[in-house]
Amino acid sequence: MSAPSFHHRYEPGTDSGRAPLLLLHGTGGDENDLLPLGRTLAPGAALLSPRGPVLENGMPRFFRRLAEGVFDEADVRRRADELAAFVGQARAAYGLGAPIAVGFSNGANIAAAVLMRHPEALAGAVLLRAMVPLADTLAARLPGTPVLILSGAQDPIVPAANAGRLAADLAGAGARVEHQTLPAGHGLTQMDVGLAKAWLDRL
Numbered sequence: 001m002s003a004p005s006f007h008h009r010y011e012p013g014t015d016s017g018r019a020p021l022l023l024l025h026g027t028g029g030d031e032n033d034l035l036p037l038g039r040t041l042a043p044g045a046a047l048l049s050p051r052g053p054v055l056e057n058g059m060p061r062f063f064r065r066l067a068e069g070v071f072d073e074a075d076v077r078r079r080a081d082e083l084a085a086f087v088g089q090a091r092a093a094y095g096l097g098a099p100i101a102v103g104f105s106n107g108a109n110i111a112a113a114v115l116m117r118h119p120e121a122l123a124g125a126v127l128l129r130a131m132v133p134l135a136d137t138l139a140a141r142l143p144g145t146p147v148l149i150l151s152g153a154q155d156p157i158v159p160a161a162n163a164g165r166l167a168a169d170l171a172g173a174g175a176r177v178e179h180q181t182l183p184a185g186h187g188l189t190q191m192d193v194g195l196a197k198a199w200l201d202r203l
């Protein structure tokens with residue numbers, strides 16, 4: 001399959017010891033949104049930040065949804081495949097190793113779908129306010145892939161049971177999952193930043 005090229009920003013790394021980060025924004029964001037977060041989480045890492053190719057009332061997203069929390073799963077599959085192909089293209093173009101995805105909300109959901117369908121595409125993932133993107137049982141094997149899931153106890157979009165199921169599915173496929181639920185809503189907090197940075201530093 002030839003991949004559509006994603007509109008994206010790329011910042012070369014200055015620390016070759018750091019895995020690159022694949023930054024995936026939330027609904028209504030763009031390729032600029034998470035660059036400051038990426039610089040904070042992993043100083044010196046190369047940053048690859050694509051823009052979601054789907055528009056919902058003018059707001060970029062990474063896949064189509066039918067309603068809030070109800071996904072067009074055929075589109076999730078297609079877009080996850082295209083994003084994995086883009087990662088491969090970008091790795092070849094920029095000379096990068098496999099990236100660690102850092103995704104927020106819709107970006108976390110597409111990162112989870114990429115993990116499920118293309119386990120080799122990512123070296124790990126930080127999933128911020130993620131939910132289960134695909135109802136299919138997970139066929140992929142993720143042997144030891146490190147995954148951090150940070151959920152919000154008062155998140156009105158992601159039910160706790162759904163985030164728990166995502167963590168269990170990924171762990172069941174072999175991923176090394178750490179799942180924490182913070183006293184927060186859907187938005188990110190300083191606690192997310194501190195925990196994600198510490199987790200990345202431990203890899």
Ligand code: MLT
Binds near residue numbers: 065070107109157
């Ligand atoms: C999604 O559509 O991926 C989730 O509902 C999160 C969001 O973007 O609001």
